[in-house]
Amino acid sequence: MESVQQLLERLATGVIRQSIGADGAANVRPCGNPKFGDYQINGLLPIAKARGENPRPLADKVAAALASALADIAEPPTVAGAGFINVRLKPAFVGSLLPRVLGDPRLGVPAASPARTIVIDYSAPNIAKQLHVGHLRSTIIGDSIARTLEFLGHKVISDNHIGDWGTQFGFLLRSKSELGEYLGTSAIHLSTIEQIYRKNVAEAEKDPAARDEAKAELVKLQAGDPEATRIWKALCDRTMEAINEIYTRLGVRPFDHTLGESFYHPRLAGVVAELKTRGLAEDSEGAVCVFFRDVPQLKDKPFLIQKSDGAFLYPTTDLATVQYRVETWKPGEIIYVTDSRQKLHFEQLFTTARRWDYPDLKLAHVTFGSVLGEDNKPIKTRSGEPIRLEELLDEGEKRAQAIVDANYADLPEATRREIARVVGIGAVKYADLSQNRVNDYVFSWPKMLAMQGNTAPYLQYAYVRIRSIFRKGEEPGQGVRGRGQEVVTLADAAEFDLAKFILRFPEAIELATEDYRPNFICSYLYDLAGKFSVFYERCPVLKADEPARSSRLILCQLTAEVLRKGLDLLGIQTIEQM
């Protein structure tokens, strides 16, 4: 269904055209300050400027015409400031909308039009390595963006671009008999594989013979040697098994595709040849490069697609990946979620891809900053190693468990454990998603697990309190829907305020989608929970007389559903009690 903002935009733009004959958009925004009203029309200022007229008289004219056009929707609009038109919604209009939102599986969020095919590339772990904090942001930000785009009705294709090819396998395969033993018999832990890798790297640093052996192993693998290939395959399988366990714990959606770098290997020579033929790439100092001489920021930053020894590089694979994705899925857009340090690489990649064959393809690099420790430096263990995701999730659950045990000793143990799991994992994810992704953020257990402030536990608790009303009142919740009640009465200011805010869920989704910023969903949900709290303190639900009781139950139900859906778009679960 159409959102309130869209409705106002459509109507006001029409009125502007009719009343003053201008083509400009109404540019409807929520009012920054509620004292002015609910929505403000900002579009008259640019129109007046273009015409060289005083905006106030123009705005007066439009406001007068709007009064009748919006008669059922809003109070007569008023003009304020430099030429803003303020719109104040009528309770009856808002009340009439709520049952429709309740009956809408999308909770009032309009479907994307047109729906597009969007490939999203995130997480991208490496074979033979454990997931660590470095993978956390890409994985959960990507997952949330994928969920949100899909909710809007787009065709989303998630593709995990695994690091399954490259020099690390030379070092690993040097120990292939050792690996073969482990991989052949039982499940080997990734930490053992990492140890073997580190041992070989260390040896190669000291001993040139060891280095040559590693190189020779890599060559064998790349030439398709059966033994090397078998071990490599087993390493990939074992790693993905372990990584999928973490994905399951994290609650990220399964990837639609997991196509690693190795998948693109057969295409690489062709990519280089084609770019050279097309004149986009050229030989330089023995290697093959793409230059961007006409782009000021990139003019002294070549993009290397083939080494002087003939080997291909990360950029080559990424170009081949674009080619494959376009051929296979014909997407309108490809989104990459990686840390901001790779920004230059993606600028080069995108520029090259556009020049190559894909001028109309939208390419987006969604960047994010580092996770910092309490010392404001990238978070590490005492020994300087990256923190493994497994440990991190363990600790989150453990800390949540301690809080739950202390507060709810009366609940059965299994219930407490489930609560701790949902709260602990949710807290870690929410702490990350609630922040503007471009900044670094400081990782802090006490803050993310706090019950007050913009945290997952606070929102989960808000949800639980609402569900508790339905349990207590023996109202099944779903019973509220389909009761056939047409109008919600909104007598109290707190009811009206909450109701209007529920109708703004689509705005939050739109903001979050435009710039791939899940934190807009977070701050909306936090504000929603705050408005609900005010309502909850001031307006008894179960003890209220009709029709207030039914109306309030609908408000409760809607708040709960929006909270649950919003958290779901963040990849965070809710529970019924905690």
Add this chain to the structure above:
RNA sequence: GCGCCCGUAGCUCAAUUGGAUAGAGCGUCGGCCUCCGGAGCCGAAGGCUGUGGGUUCAACUCCCGCCGGGCGCACCA
């Protein structure tokens, strides 16, 4: 050297993409429990948005210059 990103309350962060009086949490101070879950709610104090110019009816937001911090820049990914 070149390029990119970031400087907002004591601390950790928001700010609807150029809109009206820059908002939260923590911390500090003060209120609210015969009432649906107090892990809660309400209120107060706290700001020259790093800095100097510019564009605009309007700038935390855009442009230029400084000062701080981070990151990246030819054979790793």
